[in-house]
Amino acid sequence: MTTAHSDSLTVPRVLSIAGTDPTGGAGQAADLKSIAAMGGYGMNVITAVVAQNTTGVTDIHTPPVEILRAQLEAVSSDVVLDSVKVGMLGSVDVIETVRDWLADVKPPVTVVDPVMVATAGGRLLRAEAETALLSLLPLADLITPNLPELAVLADAPTANTWEEALEQGRLVADRFGARVLVKGGHLVGSRTPDALLEPGRVEPVITLDDPRVETSNTHGTGCSLSSAIATLVARTGDWAGAVRAARSWLRGALEHADSLNVGHGNGPVHHFHHVQHLLGESESTERFTDSLWRGCAGVRGQIDDLEFIAQLADGSLPSETFEWYMDQDMQYLDVYSRALAALAAAAPCETDREFFAGGAAEVVTVESALHRSRLGGTQPLPPSEVTRTYTDFLLAATGSEPYAVGAAAVLPCYWLYAAVGSALTEKARTAGLDPHPYGDWLATYDSPDFQLATERARDIVDRVAKTADPATRKRMRDAFMRACELELRFFAEPVRRAGARPFAVASTHRVV
Numbered sequence: 367m368t369t370a371h372s373d374s375l376t377v378p379r380v381l382s383i384a385g386t387d388p389t390g391g392a393g394q395a396a397d398l399k400s401i402a403a404m405g406g407y408g409m410n411v412i413t414a415v416v417a418q419n420t421t422g423v424t425d426i427h428t429p430p431v432e433i434l435r436a437q438l439e440a441v442s443s444d445v446v447l448d449s450v451k452v453g454m455l456g457s458v459d460v461i462e463t464v465r466d467w468l469a470d471v472k473p474p475v476t477v478v479d480p481v482m483v484a485t486a487g488g489r490l491l492r493a494e495a496e497t498a499l500l501s502l503l504p505l506a507d508l509i510t511p512n513l514p515e516l517a518v519l520a521d522a523p524t525a526n527t528w529e530e531a532l533e534q535g536r537l538v539a540d541r542f543g544a545r546v547l548v549k550g551g552h553l554v555g556s557r558t559p560d561a562l563l564e565p566g567r568v569e570p571v572i573t574l575d576d577p578r579v580e581t582s583n584t585h586g587t588g589c590s591l592s593s594a595i596a597t598l599v600a601r602t603g604d605w606a607g608a609v610r611a612a613r614s615w616l617r618g619a620l621e622h623a624d625s626l627n628v629g630h631g632n633g634p635v636h637h638f639h640h641v642q643h644l645l646g647e648s649e650s651t652e653r654f655t656d657s658l659w660r661g662c663a664g665v666r667g668q669i670d671d672l673e674f675i676a677q678l679a680d681g682s683l684p685s686e687t688f689e690w691y692m693d694q695d696m697q698y699l700d701v702y703s704r705a706l707a708a709l710a711a712a713a714p715c716e717t718d719r720e721f722f723a724g725g726a727a728e729v730v731t732v733e734s735a736l737h738r739s740r741l742g743g744t745q746p747l748p749p750s751e752v753t754r755t756y757t758d759f760l761l762a763a764t765g766s767e768p769y770a771v772g773a774a775a776v777l778p779c780y781w782l783y784a785a786v787g788s789a790l791t792e793k794a795r796t797a798g799l800d801p802h803p804y805g806d807w808l809a810t811y812d813s814p815d816f817q818l819a820t821e822r823a824r825d826i827v828d829r830v831a832k833t834a835d836p837a838t839r840k841r842m843r844d845a846f847m848r849a850c851e852l853e854l855r856f857f858a859e860p861v862r863r864a865g866a867r868p869f870a871v872a873s874t875h876r877v878v
């Protein structure tokens with residue numbers, strides 16, 4: 367067949383004739399995504415309804431050929447087809463119906479992926495249909511078999527080396543008078559070569575060879591590649607260029623496959639990895655901690671609205687309420703210092719170790735000094751239920767959870783205090799209170815040193831999140847949110863308690 371393309375063909379109309387995959391990684395779903403990803407307009411005719419997922423095929427229903435013929439007729443009687451990609455056919459009847467339709471319609475581009483077996487397991491072409499498939503292949507412009515399929519077409523054992531694969535490819539191209547894309551995805555080794563062969567020609571038109579992408583999420587790569595080529599060649603007529611561009615796109619899809627988190631077996635590739643940045647939340651631009659900060663916006667709003675915060679800002683907070691808060695905060699900080707020391711011990715690098723060890727010491731010396739000077743050397747009250755819950759959580763997160771989760775758990779104590787410190791200082795300045803009754807407390811958290819420490823804590827969480835697996839990132843997110851909620855309760859507790867019963871005033875503190 368010839369390739370009739372037009373330079374003005376900006377959105378090629380591409381028909382996929384294929385089976386289904388309800389998990390969306392292979393077959394008709396992969397074809398439509400790949401066609402769209404390559405800028406084509408995708409359409410599809412279903413050959414078989416396949417019960418499959420990322421772990422294998424469990425059942426196949428083949429609709430009557432009358433409905434297949436009716437689908438083919440419906441689309442080709444209405445739409446001009448610029449390209450057709452043929453995938454799973456399954457049975458002799460289906461093959462013959464599609465073959466007769468192709469012979470009748472003569473699409474300008476026909477790419478046949480001779481689907482036989484799903485890599486995850488399960489036959490997709492009945493054994494007795496293999497011979498019938500051979501009768502359809504002369505209608506193809508390009509055949510894209512994987513190595514086991516190539517062996518069936520070449521009537522030979524599956525190739526173990528690239529040279530053997532090329533030899534079989536030449537034979538198949540000559541036998542069917544069609545281009546063959548020999549694909550090395552099933553070769554053992556660190557590279558994945560592909561070569562485009564033409565009938566009557568010994569040397570490949572083009573050979574492309576890259577290191578294998580380290581991922582087990584390769585479900586549907588063959589379907590995706592063949593429909594991408596079918597789309598690109600319809601636009602340009604350049605087979606070698608289409609193979610090169612489709613392969614390069616597929617490589618990106620494989621590199622981003624692990625980010626999808628679909629299924630428990632060999633998951634799909636990320637067909638739209640190249641446009642992810644248009645969603646405004648690309649992995650490359652948004653910091654992990656930015657998404658955490660957005661996630662705790664509700665809690666931050668509740669903190670801002672607390673009476674405790676409003677009264678701290680305008681200086682109207684009763685001194686005994688502030689002293690009770692300081693008492694609990696001192697107890698909290700003693701534990702927080704131990705949590706930071708645990709992170710220092712678990713830190714994977716010197717920079718983190720130095721940061722958390724320094725933080726542990728700083729909490730004891732600077733912040734506790736502020737508290738002690740305010741409380742005048744009194745013995746602490748029993749910790750409130752909120753204080754105990756928060757400190758127990760921190761010790762568990764930094765003592766028994768992975769380092770990444772512990773680092774996320776201690777971050778709110780830096781970040782929320784830095785935010786509250788700056789906002790309150792600003793409000794206090796606006797209120798014109800000089801001296802402010804709690805000015806020394808505000809200055810501690812608004813100080814450049816504390817703001818810088820907060821930035822460094824964020825950097826650490828962002829860095830460890832980059833290499834964390836999705837499950838750990840979720841635990842980091844959960845730990846961060848839990849700590850934010852406990853911060854809210856911690857800030858709310860002094861006023862809530864003051865309203866609940868008379869205050870245990872400073873005189874109840876025992877002198878050290």
Ligand SMILES: Nc1ncnc2c1ncn2[C@@H]1O[C@H](COP(=O)(O)OP(=O)(O)O)[C@@H](O)[C@H]1O
Binds near residue numbers: 513559586
């Ligand atoms: N891990 C991988 N890294 C890079 N390219 C791969 C990888 N696995 C498959 N490919 C490429 O995906 C395409 C389809 O591969 P293949 O596995 O041979 O076909 P099929 O999916 O039909 O079994 C080929 O271009 C192949 O080189």
Ligand SMILES: Cc1ncc(COP(=O)(O)OP(=O)(O)O)c(N)n1
Binds near residue numbers: 384386416454585588
């Ligand atoms: C309906 C359907 N068609 C084809 C396949 C095979 O997909 P393929 O892209 O060849 O790759 P694997 O996922 O099998 O490696 C399928 N599974 N389902």
